[in-house]
Amino acid sequence: MTERETRKPRLYRSLRRAGWARRWLAGLLLSLLPLLAWAGEDPEGLMFREGDQWVASLAMDTSVHMQVHGLMAEVSVRQTYRNDSSQWREGRYLLPLPENAAVGALTLRIGERLVEGEIREKQDAKAVYEAAAAAGQRASLVSQNRPNLFQTAVANIGPGEEVEIEVRYWQPVAYRDGVFSLGLPLTLTPRYLPDASPDASYAMHATSLVAPEALPAAAASVDGGVAAGPTVALVADIDAGLPLQRIESPTHAVTVFGHAGRHRVELSNLVEASDRDFVLEWEPVPSKAPRSAVFLDRVAGEDYALLMLVPPTLPTAPLPRELILVIDNSGSMSGASMAQAIEAADRALARLRPGDRFNVIRFDDDFDLLFADAVPAEPGNVARARAFVRSLRAEGGTEMLPALVAAFAGHAPQGYLRQVVLATDAAIGNEDQLLRLIESGRGKSRLFPVGIGSAPNDHFLRKAAELGRGTGVVVRDVNEVAEKMDGLLARLDRPAMRDIQVDWPGVTEAYPARIPDLYQGEAVQVVARLDRVDGIATVRGLAPQPWSRRLALVSEKSVPAPGVARLWGRARIDALEDELRRGGDIESLRPAIVDVALRHGLVSSYTSLVAVDKTPARPADEMLASTRLANATPAGSLAFAQGSTGWMRDLFLAAVLLLGSLLLLRVRT
Template sequence: MPSHRITRKPRMFRRPARAYLQAWLAGLLMLLAPLAGATGGLETPDHGLLLHGDGRWIASLAMDTTVHMRVHGLLAEVSVRQTYRNDASQWREGRYLLPLPENAAVGGLSLRVGERLIEGEIREKEQARATYEAAAAAGLRASLVGQNRPNLFSTAVANIGPGEEVEIEVRYWQPVRYRDGVFSLHLPLSLTPRYLPDRETDQAGPRDPERLPMAAAAQAAHGALPPTVALTAEVEPGLPLQSICSPTHAVTVAAEGYTYRVTLAAGVVPGDREFELRWEPVPSRAPRSAVFTDRVGGEDYALVMLVPPTLETPPLPRELILVVDTSGSMTGASMAQAIEAADRALARLRPGDRFNVIRFDDSFELLFPGPVPAEPAAVARARAFVRSLRADGGTEMLPALRAAFQGAAPTGYLRQVVLATDAAVGNEDELLRLIENERGEARLFPVGIGSAPNGHFLRKAAELGRGSQVLVRDVNEVAEAMDGLLAKLDHPALRDVHVDWPGVAEAYPRRIPDLYRGEALQVVARLERLQGVVTVRGLGPQPWSRQIPLGAESVAPAPGVARLWARARIDELEDRLRRGGDEGELRPQILDVALRHGLVSRYTSLVAVDRTPARPGGESLGSTRIANATPDGSLALAQGSTGWSRELLLALLLGLGALLLHRRN
């Protein structure tokens, strides 16, 4: 049965409570048991126990996460270790939706049971699932990692015995981002539930973004506490740093020679927001270009980064279309951030600009029938309209985007569509097809809102929309983030970018997007040989080019670049599939790349099986889905899983009890 957690306090931070406080809380929860029966159950604040409607406390399954990041230059290797602990008397299967970065190349799985370590194998998805389910039914411990979306994976662990702990480790590689003179790495630790329109879409992909495999013998799932997270990072930047910090979490940084060791200051935190780490080089040592190489199976691979100069040009008059997501998933801090972002954009309109505002949830609404001149009265009306927005309903983004792209800007104007959203959509492919096919000459600039936005959609929307994206996680960040984005709108650095490789090369992305002020070009390639020079050319106010040597002493070896190339190759093939390509032709190509490089994809999964017998034949296997933490700043009643009136009544009763206890103290 689903359950609702009444605290986000990490289990590791459990503090002793007075006996009367424990008794008072237990009594209050007992009184609320009838309500719990309506919503599926209540959880105690700090233990793996659930209170069900009949007043019984039952043991549950808990899962905690430990993340370790190893960064070398422009490449990060990350391990996500999940420890499942079964406090129940029944053998259980644990299942979890694992959000990962949108460009993660997932290629490693280990299953640890006591002193035994079993390495996972990459197989076709159907074969991997059949292997897992057969092992689960036979009482063997097993684990499965599959892909639901490019940035959303599922993990499953079968046959965790009563009182046992079983650990799995998922490993992936991702490129480090370099933008505005700062390196950064991010990891989503939760997700905003996705909205799927009622109509049939995305025939090439899974219909349900939260679909998970389940053991054949599994019984109905019980709830479990959201996981906690511990995280460390070892950063070898290869150049002196001016600073290293996290804008999302309090961290402790210690320099150990040329390596920086980063840990969470709190030790363990709830997994309710994305983690980001940033490091800034000393200005005089900031890189202009870099090359990292890898050799796998007799083939050479290279990751090339180049920071082009910002070539100053007078800004064009703009036709700014603001599209604001007001759906239910934006309830809470996300809506406040979206309002501030839209207001900031309106405040920066210049005389001579044109604009309009579109808001959407289940339906959409245009403030003006069409774009209007940015005169003071019109801007004031728009700012008042934006300030009045409230979040409710579903995320029907497609009609609003189509309205934003309709028509054409007047001669001499450049239409720029700024989309403020948490991108809690399940029909990504349908939306990306619209952006690719119907945007015309417009440029799309997604603004990711909230603590757990859909990074895959935001990145692809910016790429296909020939724009740039920015994330806003806090109201206090809005001014800086929006000012930076709007400055980029005024100053594209390079357009029509091309990369010329020596000899035969297969490089991605094949179509390089426009680059804006402060942005770096990153391209990964499989090469015929690691020699010669790479030439990057593009158009600013005038043609520009630069050459980067491949055989120079500055070229650094970096195991993992080949996997990044394979992930990019798969991404390109899936783009062709989304555009209507022949699955019969493209599926074998995706399978070939994924199996050769050991990567999880839409057609491949990782599976690990411990052949040591575990569950006795007479014991049944239950199944527990570990809940993702509610994203920080959002409201649980916005999820739509239970009646809001019950949630509100429960909150009022608990608040009254806390007030009475406070007055007594």
């Protein structure tokens, strides 16, 4: 493969031609935007006030290096904090990472000195960091807010200094429809946390659940002002181990170098705004596409394996479906996300077959069912539903729970399979509550999440599909809707395998413990801790007839892959946290999570990474100020969507809009 460039068109909105009054009004509104940003009661940014002036405070550059070997990726994220102020500063940042990332290394760099981080219980690590910060020592802390959201903190950056931290994590590569893919979230959609549910059966159990910090999870900042959003530079080295016919990014413009199975991928623009997820895809030459693979790792005398297998998809006659479309039209969906959700739902409605049944549910602060019950997919009903979907507007909060309860209520008629398609950015803070409902309250329904927008909540989407015994897809651009939705809806009719089990030699602890059903083009991926690696693993299931495949754990297809042990540790922690969510005994589960995290050096709900430079740097008579660096507003969303601004900012925005309306009325008269 020679050097080439791939591009992903961005969605832009152009202003229509306007008279002088409208142009003048647009200029006025643009000039007031900085005031709107300043007016919030929770200021954030890279400026702070000295006397009567706003001056430079703290800046951060991010660079990412991905190293891919087969189905394993090791990723380093480097954050360089630069203090341009005359004060000693602390920087804090919410760091989105893949929801299945095994975060296990931290390095603090001050000039030529390197300080390696160590894993400790969360409260101990926090105490060590705070003590070091108070003593004037340079220190860094990486803690978990949610499985796909971490917080980094760096203390005692001197005036004019740069301090770098490097966070490393390991991640499995996804494989579907013959295409490998790797994703990295670069920002987050502000989360909505509903009031406590009146339904006690789905209420939060404070004694059994790990309560994440409120978002954004940062110390109160003394800073305010306006600054450009954070940026990222990214390089990926891919050793696929087989010839590839294409490498591209559906989200960013990239340039590809290399040939055969080894390639380097760089951002074509070198530096990009951190306003949307990065996704990289590579496809092998068809004749070389893998059907199975085994990756092995040995750590502290224990053996670990990652197994991948693509089962055949046998033709089956599709059952009549009862399709329940659940559409999120809350405020966080404002902008391009709402357009994508509407197009996705419209595509699903257009593909209904004669004999199907369907209904549509939309939700924000409350929810509505289009029909009292599912109706036949007759032309009149479908036309009414498509008009209803087209009329939706984004506003209000994200009260997803009542809408899902309504979607799962009752039963489909005999002979019908109920399929619930949920279109959402999943900008919610009550993930555990919703996942508990999906696991215990869906009945015989299957749930198929459709992630919407440039920065959806991938942790919730993956877990919702797993617990809902469905599969999911992410739509990041209106131009992708037809392809992505057609692929998803085709999968609904073609389950590949169910009741999947893997028989390992000897005693084994494997995850996921219950392998989800597979749909067309999907692969079995299981990670296991083994007491022996010599032997045969047998994968079996129903497809729809009994099917099995034997794989030798040690063969010419086996590949050494450092990092598999950490993936097993992350999967083990995920399974234990699932038990907590189900109401398991925290007194026994918490120590088990801590034990796995400490043995594998992983950040978790109860463990953090901390690094401290022993030499004090800040003079005792100098104060330490804190800056929270703001995450970028997701591309295509409206910065002032409900739920993402404070009341003062909302009030100021309302005043500006009122002024604009009065001016337009005056021009017309």
